[in-house]
Amino acid sequence: MNIAVFCSMYDVAEKYRQDAETFARLLAKGGHTLVWGGTDQGLMHVIAEAAERGGARTVGVISERIKHTAYKTADEMVIVKDTLEMNRGLVERGDVIVVLVGGIGTLNELTDVLRMKKNGLLDGNKRIVVINTDGFYGKFKEQLEKMSREGFLKKEVMDSVHFAGTPEEGMRYIEHNGN
Numbered sequence: 388m389n390i391a392v393f394c395s396m397y398d399v400a401e402k403y404r405q406d407a408e409t410f411a412r413l414l415a416k417g418g419h420t421l422v423w424g425g426t427d428q429g430l431m432h433v434i435a436e437a438a439e440r441g442g443a444r445t446v447g448v449i450s451e452r453i454k455h456t457a458y459k460t461a462d463e464m465v466i467v468k469d470t471l472e473m474n475r476g477l478v479e480r481g482d483v484i485v486v487l488v489g490g491i492g493t494l495n496e497l498t499d500v501l502r503m504k505k506n507g508l509l510d511g512n513k514r515i516v517v518i519n520t521d522g523f524y525g526k527f528k529e530q531l532e533k534m535s536r537e538g539f540l541k542k543e544v545m546d547s548v549h550f551a552g553t554p555e556e557g558m559r560y561i562e563h564n565g566n
Contacts, residue, residue, distance in 0.1 A: 389446070390414055390561065391422040391481025393496040395489040396456075397429040403488045404430065406520040408437040410487065410554035415441025417562060422480045424473060425449030425465075427458040430487060435461065448476035474499055478509065483561050486517045486524075494527075501531075504544050514564055515548045518557045524550060 394407060411434040414421055421438040424431050425447025435445055435458045447461045450473045454466050467473050474496050478484060486497050497517070503509040517524050528550050534540040549564070551557035 388417075388482045388561070389420045389422050389480055390483055390485055391477040392434055392485045392487060393424070393477065393489060393493050394430040394434065394487035395493060396424065396426045396431045397490065399430060399488065403520055403523075404433050406518060406554050407433045407487050410434065410485070410518060410557065411437035411443070412441050413554055413558040414438055415443035417558065418443075420444040420446060422446045422448065422477055424477065425458055425461065426453060426456040428456055430489070432458065434487070446480060448473050448480065478503065478513075481513070483513065484515045485557065485561070486515070488518075488520055488523045501540075501544060501548070504547050505541060513547075514561070516557045516560055517548060517550045518554055519550045519552055 407430045415438050421434060421443050423434060426449060438445055439460060445461045447458055447464045449457050449464060449466055450470050451466055451468055457464050465476060467476055478500060484500055486493060500509065500515055519525060531540060531545060535542060535545040549560050551560055
């Protein structure tokens, strides 16, 4: 299965690095392919390196503007015009979408995927898994639940997102519910 991962390209706290590395190791152990933003920086470097060490195929989709930061040993590197094309490239290539911790860019990617799901632009069976390390996305989950309860978010969109407390839980969910 191709697993598209959205995450930070910044260096972050060790607890986030550990979960990113654990997820990538599980991805590789399961025989899956990593599809990610292609950079050799921050958490993106961590997941690429761990997936590669585990024997996983790695496919980067990176924007022209930051191609100088591309992960050098990826099995495949796709260079696209901008971040909009990068996000779409990840979504199109992924059988499932995983969101690790990240900043504004990662949050934008997650909400874009949810918007695509809402508007019927995303395969109805494509699952979205948020690895909620140390409760990082807890308030976001609460906001989505409130939006769903109050009629701002369709039930099928809410049901397409699974919040996992650990990388292990996330991978179990993917392997039992992925495409």
